[in-house]
Amino acid sequence: MNFVEDLKWRGMLHDIMPGTDEQLKKEMTAAYIGFDPTADSLHVGSFAQIMLLKRFQLAGHKPLALVGGATGMIGDPSGKSQERNLLDEELLNKNQEGIKKQLAKFLDFESGAPNAALMVNNYDWMKEFTFLDFIRDIGKHITVNYMMAKDSVKKRLSAESKLGMSFTEFTYQLVQGYDFLWLYDNLKCKLQMGGSDQWGNIITGTELIRRKSGGEAFAITIPLITKADGSKFGKTETGNVWLDSARTSPYKFYQFWLNTSDEDAERYIKVFTLLPKDEIENVIGQHKEAPHVRLLQKKLAEEVTTMVHSKDEFEMAVEASQILFGKGTAQQLRSLDENTFLSVFEGVPQFTVAKPEIETGINIISLLAEKTGVFQSKGELRRTIAGNGLSINKEKISDADLLIKNDRLIGGKYILAQKGKKNYYLIIVE
Template identity: 35%
Template sequence: MIKKNNINILKKLEERNILYQATNKEDLFKILNEKKINLYCGFDLTAESLHIGHLIQLITLKYFQELGHKPIILLGGATSLIGDPSFKLKKRKINPIDNINLWFKKISLQINNFLDFNCGKNSAIIINNYEWFHQMNILFFLKKIGKHFCVNHMMNKDSIKNRMTNNNIQGISFTEFSYNLLQSYDFAYLNKKFDVILQIGGSDQWGNIISGIDLIKKIYKKKVFGLTTNLIIKNDGTKFGKTEKEAIWLDHKKTNPYKFFQFWLNIPDSIVFKFLNMFTNYESKIIKSFYQKQNNIKKNSPQYLLATYMTKMVHGETNLVISKKITNLLFYENINNFSENDFLTLLKNIHNISLENKSFDLPTILILSKFTSSRKKAVILIKSNSIFINNQNISNTNFIFTDHDKKFHHFTLLRKGKKNFCLIYWK
């Protein structure tokens, strides 16, 4: 691990549009400038994979580790059984403990790709808060911890208030209400055991972080700090999250590398430079040099630069090469030049269906490929010139697939619009 000296990490995070807010920024800067610290970030185990909304926290931890600070990742085996109500419109789904234990192992492996776990004193570590919560006496918790929390103050937090005052939103259970106490105690526990003095999280975690800071001040008389990062916002203004539709996962089985590459390749011009600044370590002069290359998904576009960096970071060089090859095949190469191996590569990496080698009409195929849900809708798609077979537009609603449409006797590339592909494999 290379140690970089004399770098103002807070200023760097601000310049890269990562830092949203921090407590006592001047005091925190002074401490960071004088010594190496232990810091932590928590992730609840509510799915088998992290998603791109978590990347900023991981990148932030990596920046700190590169400067010699020690990152601790807390995976919430216990808090996942409660559910964080922060800015959620309804109660989170609570998953069985067996699922949570399995997800702990999977997510731990994912995090290993981002941080260094074998670099000496500042090696990253992963812990599970189930270790201390599962055997805790409830009377101890209420007497020693609960007494430090004012219900009136908790109810005034925006994340709680929204759930209680909006008639169109479900109320909040006592279980969810107690989440704030549990996360606060996490910070206190890590402060006592590992001398953690900084918690980082997304900007929606500010209230929980402040509660932890206040708790440590009350029970240990210590000053600790909190830092939040900007949330990653989708085109519709909502944040990326694993409970939202079309989540982009870090697990290659849930979002394959090609789809992952395509996601970044299709980032709008309006936010691509912001994402280049936040997610990559490219110098600002390199990013600025791409300002004149917008609206272009070819190799010299800012989107291509972003997609290349992100896919390599998350999925590695080999999967990046495959993703680029698939992109070239689908969008730039003449299908008549495809080899059989090219089709086999597509078969492994894009949406596909396997069918018996017999006669099918186009509306039936469109339904089987899940491009539409009914023959009526299929006919509308065909008449609107939205359907392509082997990159040839088909407007005949009675079209029947023949051997002529089957490349190497087995493959037909079906396309809806410009970007929706399905490879048919004829058995």
């Protein structure tokens, strides 16, 4: 199966410019995708694009990852994003480094193969380009009428938009178009890929290449990743899901994928894993026969967590999940060694209390609602206990006057409080 067919089967093809497939069959082709350097880590929202580059490289082509140092300063008017703050160069550099490190996990930058990946930053070629030169050499080739016809621009000019659009944002597509032109001229990049919201910007680039260099360039976009329930993909209650383990722990990351709905998982496994078609179809088939086993989600979470983090971290996440959600018992909990214990509860809100507080025995209400912020108020805690919703170290608590003493400490220094089934809080005694 070739690259384009594979994308099609995976539901990753939104739009493709005529001739693209032929070009890819003809020769090794370089393609680029732009990433916003607004943070030093990418999140799962960009993950589909990363996988796109990955597949591209696996198909024998040359992927270019462009970090939008220049474009990131401007802000794409697509979507409802407001004007963006300018990022300073130092931060940009730091973010670029972080992003490159992440991409290196997926793409081969180092091998020296002809199709080794390359990282570029449009700031490098934009920073010396003066405004006058730009409007004369580039602006000349694209009419305002053309630019105004883009959806991203039209939306912002329409009556419903209260925000208006600055000239800076308006020029965005031109700057991005110039990126493509530059890459075409300098690195023989003939294809730009991206999310479906980028189609208009990409086409401005191919148009610019045609008019200025008389060359032919191509475009592929992938659909926006959606969730069946209509909420935004890549977010949890606690915020964005990042690829960096310092921002989103491997455990949380694993959980994110494990919790996808049946319908979503079926689409995601095609987009976010490298598993071949027959294996995916097999898993989907098995899942349909026994949906409650959630084989599909498990497979998806395994593949993605292993790829983004590591096999070890994946196994740790599974172990943590079993303790937290399986029939984890107090004995099991106490049997963990300290390191495992801490990694299981990594990312769980933590509180610290002084050792003397516990030694004399402390009332549970005082401990959870005063010494720590596990509960907002004592009333809330009493209610939770009355509703059978509180556990300490995996044991249900039904007595609001319970005294917590040293013998409750796990490993001599930890107490695990649990509000309901899913909310854990770690109290460290030292």
